[in-house]
Amino acid sequence: MKKIFVIVLLALAAPASAQDTLFADMGGQAGIDRMVDASVDNYLADPRIRDIFADSNMDRIRAEFKVQFCQVAGGGCVYQGHDMAAAHKGLHLTNADFNAVIEDLQDAMDKTGIAFATQNRFLARLAPMQHQVVTR
Numbered sequence: 001m002k003k004i005f006v007i008v009l010l011a012l013a014a015p016a017s018a019q020d021t022l023f024a025d026m027g028g029q030a031g032i033d034r035m036v037d038a039s040v041d042n043y044l045a046d047p048r049i050r051d052i053f054a055d056s057n058m059d060r061i062r063a064e065f066k067v068q069f070c071q072v073a074g075g076g077c078v079y080q081g082h083d084m085a086a087a088h089k090g091l092h093l094t095n096a097d098f099n100a101v102i103e104d105l106q107d108a109m110d111k112t113g114i115a116f117a118t119q120n121r122f123l124a125r126l127a128p129m130q131h132q133v134v135t136r
């Protein structure tokens, strides 16, 4: 009985501690801020996708990314912007647009010193959002 109780406790504790580890492994909020700034710089310099951001307030978008990515990494932030479907609905994004964003994000994570295994853990949490963002 006691043994089962301990196993249940371990199972409950595991997801939370794995999340905390990701936020810390990404360098905490300072690491996420550096990654977001480098990735947005990449988007705006990338001829494949830069025009898509032309009408957006990039200061606001940077700030939204920083909170959302903190939340995704398990850092305890609460993202309060638009949900992903609403934010991207009018943009008619393709899988090619999505792949370009992921490539630019990977490049930003390389440049800001996030370890490869940590990058993959973070990208795995973004992957389920693809179907909310890509609409054609």
Ligand code: HEM
Pocket: 049, 052, 053, 055, 056, 057, 061, 064, 065, 068, 080, 081, 082, 087, 088, 091, 093, 097, 098, 099, 101, 126, 127, 129, 130, 133
């Ligand atoms: C997993 C992938 C993505 C995530 C997590 C994400 C996240 C976000 C967030 C948090 C916002 C701000 C929402 C708000 O409060 O208004 C946003 C806006 C935006 N995203 Fe994404 N995004 C993703 C993919 C993409 C892709 C592939 C593109 C195009 C290449 C894109 C282009 C934009 C644009 C242009 C805006 C600003 C829209 C506006 O001005 O209101 N996003 N995104």
